[in-house]
Amino acid sequence: MDLYFDFRDGMGEQPLSGLLPYFKLRSFAPDAPNIERELVQLTRFNGLVPTQHPRDIVYKERSIKVEILLDAKIATNFYQYRHEFYDLVVQPFWYYISCDLLPGRRFAVTCDGGFTIPKDKQKNQVSFQVDFNNITGLAESKGTSLSAQNFSSERWFSGMGIQRRDDLQYRFKNKKRFSVFNPGLPINPLQHDYNVLLNAKGKNVTIINHTNNERLKIEADLKKSQQVRNLKQYTVVGNKRLKTSGRLPSLDKGMNEFEIQNTNDFEIVFNTRFYFP
Structure with a gap:
């Protein structure tokens, strides 16, 4: 010990x-x-x-x-x-x-x-x-969502809400509807180590979490080569702040049902830590 x-x-x-x-x-x-x-x-x-x-x-x-x-x-x-x-x-x-x-x-x-x-x-x-x-x-x-959620990884242990399944994903490509699992307490970008990276081609690309009805609409014409990321309440490309409406959707405890609108060519990655009482 x-x-x-x-x-x-x-x-x-x-x-x-x-x-x-x-x-x-x-x-x-x-x-x-x-x-x-x-x-x-x-x-x-x-x-x-x-x-x-x-x-x-x-x-x-x-x-x-x-x-x-x-x-x-x-x-x-x-x-x-x-x-x-x-x-x-x-x-x-x-x-x-x-x-x-x-x-x-x-x-x-x-x-x-x-x-x-x-x-x-x-x-x-x-x-x-x-x-x-x-x-x-x-x-x-200690581990993030990009670490495999199983007991053999030496990052996840009993009491951390890990599911008995091996198909949980946090990286999605051209999949307009998908699920993001949060085993811990609700997560939001203002308080937590919660990072979402988006590369997309389209105008007014919108990220929706139907579980809590939160959404972010990026009011810009995006190129696939541009990586969009969040800094607290701001959405940026490089050092440039983008015009948006809404906010990056938080994650409720359990399964969160997401939808991406106004793009057919995108990749989105949810890289977050999880939080427990």
Whole structure:
């Protein structure tokens, strides 16, 4: 069992046992999901009435409590090792942590200190707790939709909503109606690592998700050689923003039924991570 860090510096995941081998993970315990829900009281209605669609529910930040053992062997090392750990986890920027106990998932966190590693005069080892702040309130998949969704890929595991089928697709060519499966919580381009790449020939090309009735109409004459992509709420080709109506359709949980209109020559790729409570 190990704790992994990804500081978003291009080095990828690095295990605690490799970075600081005198520290060992004892437990990894995210708090329960923390939902912020809108409820109203209506005349002649019992209790409270929810006013939001499930896709509009907000998950607040939560704590991930991690217990770690420091075994310094000798007293003179203890003080140096302690500060090496402080330097590792207390950073001015957010980063990812993950654990073998929840394989296939990672958590965006900050750590602002507020913990100590106490030294007993008679001992050179101690267990202590660090509270990481899961700033998104969610876990996200380490793999993306372009990674094969099966248990042999070492990216997908039990509890991640994987289907017992091998024909799920996220890349479509000249297929005007198709399905996109989302095993996790609703995904939208404003909040999530959700990328849709489109190469199409046509005018007013439109992407429709019939499951949630969202659509994006690209009010331009597109060439197949131009790659259209999304940057949050914007749709662009290269550095040029395109005129559009609507927005890139989000993905509801489960199967999403899509349609492409006003083109017969296109290729579209859905490259996204998935999100879990």
